[in-house]
Amino acid sequence: MTRIRLHPSGRLVEVGAGATVLESLEKAGYALPNNCRAGACGECKVKVLEGRFDQGFVMDMALAPDERRQGYGLMCMAKPLSDELVIEWGTADAKPKLFPPREGQRFVVTDRIVRTPRIVELRLRPLRDAMRYWPGQYLMLGDPAAGVPLRSYSIANAPRNDGELAVQITRAADGLTSAWAHDTLLPGTRVAVNGPYGTFIGDPSVDTPVLCMAAGSGLAPILALTEAALRRSYADPVTLLFSAATADELYDRGLMAWWEARHRNFRYRPTLTRATPADARALHGRIPALLPTLFSDLARHSVFVAGSPAFVDDCVAAAKSLGAQPGRIHTEGYFPQSPPQTPPAGQLLVQRQAP
Numbered sequence: 575m576t577r578i579r580l581h582p583s584g585r586l587v588e589v590g591a592g593a594t595v596l597e598s599l600e601k602a603g604y605a606l607p608n609n610c611r612a613g614a615c616g617e618c619k620v621k622v623l624e625g626r627f628d629q630g631f632v633m634d635m636a637l638a639p640d641e642r643r644q645g646y647g648l649m650c651m652a653k654p655l656s657d658e659l660v661i662e663w664g665t666a667d668a669k670p671k672l673f674p675p676r677e678g679q680r681f682v683v684t685d686r687i688v689r690t691p692r693i694v695e696l697r698l699r700p701l702r703d704a705m706r707y708w709p710g711q712y713l714m715l716g717d718p719a720a721g722v723p724l725r726s727y728s729i730a731n732a733p734r735n736d737g738e739l740a741v742q743i744t745r746a747a748d749g750l751t752s753a754w755a756h757d758t759l760l761p762g763t764r765v766a767v768n769g770p771y772g773t774f775i776g777d778p779s780v781d782t783p784v785l786c787m788a789a790g791s792g793l794a795p796i797l798a799l800t801e802a803a804l805r806r807s808y809a810d811p812v813t814l815l816f817s818a819a820t821a822d823e824l825y826d827r828g829l830m831a832w833w834e835a836r837h838r839n840f841r842y843r844p845t846l847t848r849a850t851p852a853d854a855r856a857l858h859g860r861i862p863a864l865l866p867t868l869f870s871d872l873a874r875h876s877v878f879v880a881g882s883p884a885f886v887d888d889c890v891a892a893a894k895s896l897g898a899q900p901g902r903i904h905t906e907g908y909f910p911q912s913p914p915q916t917p918p919a920g921q922l923l924v925q926r927q928a929p
């Protein structure tokens with residue numbers, strides 16, 4: 575049996591046939607951070623202390639040659655080759671906390687709502703059990719047997735009793751999966767879903783003001799986190815800043831208005847980056863530049879940011895300059911997920927020996 579040993583907790587995780595380290599940890603309920611699941615973002619990087627693994631094809635920007643030499647690996651693509659792989663991850667009392675993801679869960683598309691010229695929202699209801707997930711997590715959609723690669727999409731609603739999930743899908747240029755979802759997942763279609771995945775989740779026990787910043791369909795996980803917080807009568811201020819290029823890319827304004835009317839601690843501020851807003855409440859400009867005009871001190875805030883990697887980086891830098899604490903900043907960057915082509919020679923195998 576192949577297994578992963580977590581250091582320093584010593585906990586053991588069994589590895590299924592052909593599974594990556596990340597998949598094995600998730601199946602056991604461990605929340606190893608991850609995002610692209612394709613060796614492109616570097617979120618799942620850990621140090622391998624002992625054992626051999628096949629790293630697969632990953633990008634140098636996600637795992638630099640120097641980091642490889644120091645023993646780091648990207649666990650979303652790494653498959654153990656030795657009977658035991660020891661990785662440095664978690665605390666001494668590491669405990670599982672995620673719901674194990676399941677593949678091939680059958681859903682029916684119950685509704686299809688055009689949110690913007692490029693974003694469509696699909697409502698999916700399970701044929702059997704509801705998928706258990708934390709707000710902020712994502713699922714994977716696609717039809718690999720038909721040549722449509724699996725892609726990750728954040729779940730845009732907090733868990734519901736009927737198990738309905740909302741996903742908001744941006745039509746990407748040359749995006750096979752997004753075109754398939756836009757054009758063929760019509761109401762009534764059956765679809766297989768894998769999930770849940772990801773660690774962009776709020777801590778239900780936090781007791782701080784919350785600042786959420788989103789751009790494009792980065793709004794989706796923010797919607798789920800905000801809905802969950804408001805639903806449990808969160809008392810501290812919750813502010814949502816949403817950036818769009820033009821007014822027709824602002825969506826879910828009705829829901830925002832309802833939340834503002836119903837929850838006095840919730841504040842929504844949209845901003846347009848490429849057009850002058852007609853709505854007096856909307857702002858003009860990029861969120862990182864606007865942030866100091868809206869907040870003087872973020873030292874007590876929990877900060878959630880979702881959007882393109884550049885948007886996330888700029889928002890995080892702006893939040894830190896206002897005193898936001900790194901331990902309270904949570905991010906979800908949406909990376910392009912082009913499938914790897916031919917692995918370069920020498921990139922497949924990484925080996926670490928016991929010290």
Ligand code: FES
Pocket residue numbers: 607608609610611612613614615616617618619636648649650651
């Ligand atoms: S590199 Fe592993 S999740 Fe992105």
